[in-house]
Amino acid sequence: MSATTWTDDHLVGGHVALDFCNTVYRRFPELGAELLDSTTTFRAWLDQVALVPDSAGAVDDASLAAALDLRASLWQAFDAHREGRAVAPKALAHILRSAQRGSDDVSLDQNGVVTAAAPSGAVAALALAALQLLLNPPVPAVRACDGCGWFFVDTSRARRRRWCSMKTCGNEHKVARYRALRAGR
């Protein structure tokens, strides 16, 4: 199994909490491959998004497991948000608990940017980043890609963004439409 190599194409959410939610190949129409498939790939991701510097050391199995648990609650919370529903109390409670996991290692700067000095603080930093977005919901709301379910904040001028990326889902859609037109359908 080859490890995930993170690129900027993985970071299309417009917010670190959404990029964290987008660490599976796809959420729709069925759950796709896990991209956070090892402590090494999680470590590399934390560095890629500048949440925990590489120099801060390795991630342990327990932190990866806690991160994946948190991600499941974040999917629930952001799906509720984008569908105009209240966040389920159980999901919120889990996010709040996660914000305390390794909280001794979390830093918050004057601009509201959360980072962790050690990988043990990664889960708390991710939970706090997610709470930042959930407590101060963007307008328009967080959306999910029509193709794969990856979350994003729509900052496009027309506010009609449908895809995580034009390189992937947007392009597949265009190719499918082109084929349909050619077939006279």
Ligand SMILES: [Zn+2]
């Ligand atoms: Zn997509």
